[in-house]
Amino acid sequence: MIRLNKPVKLLEWGEGTNTLNQIWMEIGQGSIRSARQKDGLTTLVVEMPGPFEKKNKRDDAIKIAQPGEGMTARSQAWGEVAMGKLRSVEPAGGRSLVHIEIPTAAKIGKARAT
Numbered sequence: 001m002i003r004l005n006k007p008v009k010l011l012e013w014g015e016g017t018n019t020l021n022q023i024w025m026e027i028g029q030g031s032i033r034s035a036r037q038k039d040g041l042t043t044l045v046v047e048m049p050g051p052f053e054k055k056n057k058r059d060d061a062i063k064i065a066q067p068g069e070g071m072t073a074r075s076q077a078w079g080e081v082a083m084g085k086l087r088s089v090e091p092a093g094g095r096s097l098v099h100i101e102i103p104t105a106a107k108i109g110k111a112r113a114t
Helices: none
Strands: 007-013 024-038 041-049 061-067 078-092 095-102
Touching: 007 041, 041 078, 061 095
Parallel strands: none
Antiparallel strands: 007 024, 007 061, 024 041, 041 095, 061 078, 078 095
16 A cells, blocks of 8 residues: 555666566655546656656666565565656756656555654
8 A cells, every 4th residue: 555644765677687686776765745546547746855867767667665564564664565657757946756657556545654
């Protein structure tokens, strides 16, 4: 479940990796500014401080992780909550607005931040 009130960490597929040596590299952290669902497609807008720079230009896959969503109960480890595609990046007054489309079903909740 994607929690709107928790911070998010964005990860990208490492450049030069394949399925035998998977490496997901952190791009940055931010917060979810808005989330929309329409016809099974979820669109997230993530606000990140500073500029957004993606190292692997050939792959637009983005993994979204949040704290407390790890595999262990009551863990504060960062866990994957969604996989999506990078659609666009907008600079906004020293910050970046990252638009991500999630093509699969995604559950969105408003749980309080812990």
